[in-house]
Amino acid sequence: DARVTQTPRDKVTEMGQEVTMRCQPILGHNTVFWYRQTMMQGLELLAYFRNRAPLDDSGMPKDRFSAEMPDATLATLKIQPSEPRDSAVYFCASGSPNEQFFGPGTRLTVL
């Protein structure tokens, strides 16, 4: 049963610290998405990749967020420096044509 995995599941950090979230997409999927979910804003698309190349990162604050796919089995989302307003659940999803499969999310709390 293929699944998207994300680590860590929970992260508590202090303002100003660097945070790295990792995602392992489903093998064979060529699109990978990063979303952020908060009560106030709902589900927001931060960035997505096709065949490891970034296609759209317009939803991401460029000054502190970065997303990469160093290889086909790993996607990373980094926040440096983190701020309290970054507290949210971050989801990774990988896609086959006409469907996205979501990971369980990383719950980030920035104090």
Place this chain on the structure above:
Amino acid sequence: GDSVTQMEGPVTLSEEAFLTINCTYTATGYPSLFWYVQYPGEGLQLLLKATKADDKGSNKGFEATYRKETTSFHLEKGSVQVSDSAVYFCALGYRDDKIIFGKGTRLHILP
């Protein structure tokens, strides 16, 4: 641009009641339409989809029909259960590309 509008929640129903969650869309092309469901503490998962006009998607007793003339994709279930309590997202997307999600509708089912 493309967008999805769904009814605001929360929606509260008694067990065995009939459910309708309204969803309308605006699209520049011919997208596929989706309903995703998010259970507490989990990522989104695909509930059903329809890829062209007049298609009906169905799963777990839920149904939705792709209506091009009314640009709608309303979710229905004849008899809801407590286990259906979740957040439901209507969405549209094009093959192998990003999916545009609605804001979600929280559903509470009372025993």
